[in-house]
Amino acid sequence: MPKEPVTRNDVAEYAGVSTAVVSYVVNEGPRKVAPDTRERVLEAIRVLGYRPNATARALRMGTTRTFGVITPDGGNPLFAELAKAIDKEAATRGYVVLQTSADGDPEIERAKIGELLARQVSGLVLVAPSADPSVEGVPVIAINRSLEAVSSVRPAYREGARRGVEHLVSHGHRVIGLVIGGAGHPERELGWRDALEAAGLPEGPIVRTSFSREGGYDAARTLLAASPTAIFASSDLQAIGVLRALHEAGVRIPEDIALASFDGTPETEYTWPPLTVVRQPVEALAREAVQRLIDGEQSVEALTVPTELVLRKSCGC
Structure with missing residues (x-):
């Protein structure tokens, strides 16, 4: 027969204390416990393998200390890196994370929000959400997109894209193409335009496509007909x-066409040549989002965090 779960009574009996004292040790309060007594209780917990009931504890404390995180695409390296950073940051504050993906579908996103709220999460992080959520009772933070109804934390897209294109200009390029995602993401395109205008250059060729490897592949084949000397891609996946x-077409990088991209995920260090990138401040975004959830942030303030230009061989550096 399987053993019965170890209870708080078992721990109290083993340690020779009351169940209240066990509770004080497990919950770190509300009353202090003498060091020797605390050590006896902890030893009893180790020996017996006692595991406190997290659900019951949450009901007593009035919080599950759990955050829900919804990304639009679990397979995207950027969103995976963001989810990992949020999980790490939350863990340092004593919270756990339930992470799921909406597959870029607004209906699935709404359903996932409902499922996480049903699990009584203490807050929600929506990474690049498709629309303003209808959520009451818990703080909600949007990352990588500004929304009207909730607080948001995002990179400085326009400034970052401008710096990336300015760097391509500094290498002497005068025809700089752009691979950009679909509608609803204008700031990277505006940054590209800002850099060209400041340099007195005409608008280069543009291809609008999906934020995917396939999108970037098809876009590059189209751009080749316009003979750019450099390309700025609005995401790492597109750049890959x-x-x-370009490799298939026998184009040398960066000798024939230089390349830079936005995002800065780790895999860009291992492409050939390694990609020059405008890196999103992933750790800072995660840290700010978690802190706002813990603070119970309910305002609609939008915080913009600076990006970092990382120079590698694909631009000619």
């Missing part, structure tokens, strides 16, 4: 698709 298309 661009790299393949």
Whole structure:
């Protein structure tokens, strides 16, 4: 027969204390416990393998100390890196994270929000959400997109893209193409335009496509007909698709066409050549989002965090 679960009574009996004292040790209060007594209780917990009931504790404390995180695409390296950073930051504050993906579908996103709220999460992080959520009772933070109804934390997209394109200009490029995601993401395109205008250059060729490797691959094949000397991709996934298309066409990088991208995920260090990137401040975004949830942030303030330009071989550096 399987053993019965170890209870608080078992721990109290083993340690020779009351169940209240066990509770004080497990919950770190509300009353202090003498060091020797505390050590006896902890030893009893170790020996017996006692595991406090997290659900019951949450009901007593009035919080589950759990955050829900919804990303639009669990397979995207950027969103995976963000989710990992949020989980790490939450863990340092004594919280756990339930992470799921909406597959870029607004209906699935709404359903996932409902499921996480049903699990009584203490707060929600929506990474690049598709729309303003209808949520009451818990703080909600949006990352990578500004929404009207909730607090948001996002990179400085326009400034970051401008710096990336300015760097390509500094290498002497005068025809700089752009691979950009679909509607609803204008700031990276505006940054590209800002840099060209400041340098007195005409608008380069543009291809609008999906934020994917396939999108970048198809876009590069189209751009080749316009003979750019450099390409700025609005995401790493697009840039990786661009790299393949250029390699297949026998184009040398950066001798024939230089390349830079936005995001700065770890895999860009291992492409050939390694990609020059405008890196999103992933750790800072995660830290700010978690802190706002813990603070119970309910305002609609939008915080913009600076990006970092990381120079590698794909631009000619």
